[in-house]
Amino acid sequence: MKICWKMWSFPETEKEMGQMAVDREQFKQLLKDNGLKITNQRLLVLEALASCPDKHLTAEEIYEMVKAGYPEIGLATVYRTIQLLLELNLIDRINLDDGFVRYEIGNVGLGTAEHHHHHLICVNCGKVISFKDDLLEELEEKIMETTGFHVVDHEVKLYGRCAECGGKLIEEERN
DSSP, rough: OOGGTTTOOOOOOOHHHHSSSSEEEEEEEEHTTTTOOHHHHHHHHHHHTTOOOTOBOHHHHHHHHHHOOTTOOOOOOOHHHHHHHHTTTTTTEEEESOOOEEEEOTTTTSSSSOOOOEEETTTTTTOOOEEEOOOHOOOOOOOHHHOOOOOOOOOOEEEOOOOHHHHHHHHHHHO
């Protein structure tokens, strides 16, 4: 898995800050509104995740990213910050059945509870592909109509072979 912290650097200018996927000022306000301190550690963990929107990072990977530019941070602080970001609905916890709990940035709407994307997992090479189309809305509406159950979120993981591995298998079968 290519880790994005090698490509990630801390935003230094206001212009770079403005290009972050997460609005730093909005995040600061959300912390204030919830009676929480605004700390560099919290901002940096969120920005590290925001800089890798299509990655599924472990807490240790997030820690290594932040530590590269902020060596004083501890792993326990990263874990506490991740828990806080989860409670604020800013990030999502995902299990890709690889033995690790992974995290990804949530919807940029800060605190909104919307459906996210689904994951396609290759059983051959382990590649994870994000799939953004939400085709379950009709099913959710039918569930609501027939049972009164209101679905607020769902997680879908589909297992199969990616294009590269499927292509390899077809070539092997021909020989």
